[in-house]
Amino acid sequence: MIQTKCLLSVAEKCDLAADHQDTKTKLPKIWYLLNFLTSTEYIKTFPFFHKLSSNDQYVLARYVILPCFNLHNSYFSISKKYDTCLQPDGAKEPTEEDRHYSFDVKAVGPLIRCQIELIEYILLKAICISQLQLRCQSCRYKKCIEVGMNSKALELNETEKEALNFKKLAEVEKEQLEFPTIQAIISKENQNKTIIDMLCYLELKIDQFKNSAYNPLVIDYMKTTEELVTRKSILCLADHLGPMSGWPINRKVELPKVSRMRDVPDIDMKYSGPPARPIFSPANQKMWMFFNMMTTIEYAKTFNFLQKLDLNDQIVLVGQTTLLCMNLHNSYYAVSRKMEKCMHPDGTEQPQRDEYHYPVVSMALAPLIRCDIQPIEYILLKAIGLCNPTVHGLSEHGQTIIAKERQQFSDVLLDHCLRNRSDGPSRFVELLGIISVLLRQQRLQKDIHIYHISPIISRFPFPVQFLDEIMYS
Incomplete structure (x- = not known):
């Protein structure tokens, strides 16, 4: 009924047809059902209702149809100077003899x-839809039981005690007493430790993947962001393929004169051969600029909250946070090895100091060195950087989920700082300040790509689609 086309326009056609219809053939209206239908159509006229997902529309309709239904009927009655339930055809439904009469007329008194x-009535009716606090009776009952409510102490009459639902409730409680369930109590400290252990393990898998023999194929670089996000995780390939052989690599590449970036050659690349051939001819040489971005996308896909988002929200979030997480990872990799240059697992330095984009790529090195960031602080800061609810283009549903995740990781980081540092609060603020540097670095990288790199790589014989989508996001 929610998904069907609005039926309010049918009233005009029915009025014209009613003039030519014999009154004897008219069927009486079932007002109880018709009022339900009318309230549903009323809700569908609000623009915000169509911005909700189908599930949200269904949940909202369940909770607001009855309030709108009762408010409309009560106001219609008092507007006609009646203190009982009056219908448009003059019928008084329900009557005083009906069992539910006392409930249906409850709103008449306050309105009078x-x-x-x-x-005031029409605004109040709209408020019922937009500001109603949804409550699930089942969830509310469970919470009451959890805090110690005794369901057997309910004041029930004889009829209610014989109700089927109450008998079922008594049987469930009897089973719970016979077979009690033991609930494990998890302290906040243990919860934080679990999150830190999970992130540490994930970081080990990321490092293993970067050191593995997996080298993306040409067809992998031609994929879109959506294809990379929706495909199955490839981090497990590190276990199957093992580490890359022939590392570290000692090679020297001349600086291109036009691009001044060793990853972006000046000449037009002539691609030939099967599509399964890597971009670089040596099997142990990776194109780190693209490989690191793909690895960061795989990193984001391991978080459970990402699967709760809509596909569009997933693509938007990945497009806006991939560079930030990649830069933080690369910078920490160099700093953790006591280096002040952009190093990669194969021993190569990319970019080098004489390259065009080196000042931007190396921006995050100094803040990490200055604050002497520790491993646990790094992995939590990286997770916080990924969970950015302020990204433009996210739905309200996505923002709510991501904000909750960011708050969780922020709480863990704050707790870690308070437990391990005498200057815990200031340390926490100092670490969060690194994110602003990473955001500025990301913005400058996108500018360099748009104005400097994009005109050059547009001549490549194959498009690097996910790179363009991320840089232009």
């Missing part, structure tokens, strides 16, 4: 008492 006006 406050002498509600038309404008």
